[in-house]
Amino acid sequence: MSVDELVRAAARRLREAGVLSPEVDAELLLAHAMGLDRAGLRRARVLREQVGPAVHGAFLELVVRRADRVPLQHLTGTAWFAGLELAVGPGVFVPRPETETLVRLALATLQDLTSPTVVDLCTGSGAIALALSHQRPDARVGAVELSQEAYRYAVANRARTGLEVDLRLGAAQESFEDWRGRVDLVVSNPPYIPPDAVPVDPEVRDHDPGLALYGGGTDGLELPGLLASRAGQLLRPGGALLMEHADSQSASVVGLLEHTGWRDVRDHEDLAGRPRVVAATRA
Ligand SMILES: C[S@@+](CC[C@H](N)C(=O)[O-])C[C@H]1O[C@@H](n2cnc3c(N)ncnc32)[C@H](O)[C@@H]1O
Structure with missing residues (x-):
């Protein structure tokens, strides 16, 4: 044929x-x-x-x-993200094009800073951290991941891209103690799906790891809340947080940050016009 x-x-x-x-x-x-x-x-x-x-x-x-309905990227073994071809497969979250919105916002946040320090909480395949290191070679980029399997992909992706990222295995909410108070920007695409909002697409429901999807609590925002609190400890005064969330969580996430002392809290839309990335400044 x-x-x-x-x-x-x-x-x-x-x-x-x-x-x-x-x-x-x-x-x-x-x-x-x-x-x-x-x-x-x-x-x-x-x-x-x-x-x-x-x-x-x-x-x-x-x-x-x-x-x-095995994900295409599991079959080819790779996914493109922000101009990088990354290794993916069972055990790691496949990076999504909509997360490139967060990368764009991060680059804009960093544009006036020289040699900034950035931390990516819940890095999965390393997608966001590697994209930022690629675009800003002067940045010191750290990233943390809890799952051993996902962490192995992040290490492999660091090797295949030749980029420098300080990768750590562990719980993001306790990570980077040695960088406390010195970070310019914390970025995160954490798990945030509520327990009763099981995804419909089999590619997501049956193949993305549960640890990558569900954020805990009744609204899926338990871990994102802990991460915001950790970000507050890692950032220097005036440092910025950018965190992805579901469009339905916009008001809750904005409210959570406003009530915990963050300033300039603002939600940003993705290319489809849905509010998906919250930005805030550490007071
Ligand atoms: C939605 S995925 C995002 C992965 C990557 N940031 C991306 O955008 O492609 C969330 C990631 O958080 C990791 N994770 C879940 N709980 C964590 C925790 N407490 N500390 C660190 N990583 C965690 C999951 O294993 C998963 O890799």
């Missing part, structure tokens, strides 16, 4: 299985099976290149697993 025929057939199958972007996923899976990037796959598609039996078999296996 030709590349084009295979992509069309796979996209049909993925669409029937409820996959949201069947055509893109089919292309990316075939590119992965052929060892090509997406541009190379597009070329092979236009030229109606034929696919040999080994690649055909490997591709069909990938399509079956994707139709079972």
Whole structure:
């Protein structure tokens, strides 16, 4: 079969299985099976290149697993985030494009500072910390993660990107004691989903680790609250906090920070216009 025929057939199958972007996923899976990037796959598609039996078999296996709603990134083994290709797989949260909003806000916050100190609480694959280190090579960036499995991905991603991040394994709410009071910016995309809001998408519900999703308490904000309190201890006076949350939690998160002594509390929208990242300054 030709590349084009295979992509069309796979996209049909993925669409029937409820996959949201069947055509893109089919292309990316075939590119992965052929060892090509997406541009190379597009070329092979236009030229109606034929696919040999080994690649055909490997591709069909990938399509079956994707139709079972295994995340695309678990099948390719990588996810793109803020211009970096990161290793991901079972046991680590797949970084999301919407979290790039937090990275953009962090870079804007840091723009007038020279050699700033930044801490990423709940770093997962290392996505935010590595993106900031990539964009701001003069920054001293630290990051902490509780899950051993996720931490291993963060270490692997630090090695594959060659970036410098002080990675630590442990509980974020007790981390970086040696940096207390000296941090310019704390960033975090913590677990924040309430216990009764189990995600509908099987890719998230069945494949992102529970530790990465649920924030604790009845509203999912138990850990985010503890992290804000830790951020208050780590930051220097005037230092900034940026934390992602669900759009439905906007009023609660803003209220939580305003009632615990933060100033200039402001919620920011993502590219879809939903309030997703709260910013605040340590008094
Ligand atoms: C929503 S994921 C975000 C990961 C990463 N920041 C990103 O944006 O892709 C939350 C992460 O927090 C980690 N985590 C949960 N509780 C933690 C804690 N108490 N201390 C440190 N990390 C924690 C989870 O293992 C998971 O990797």
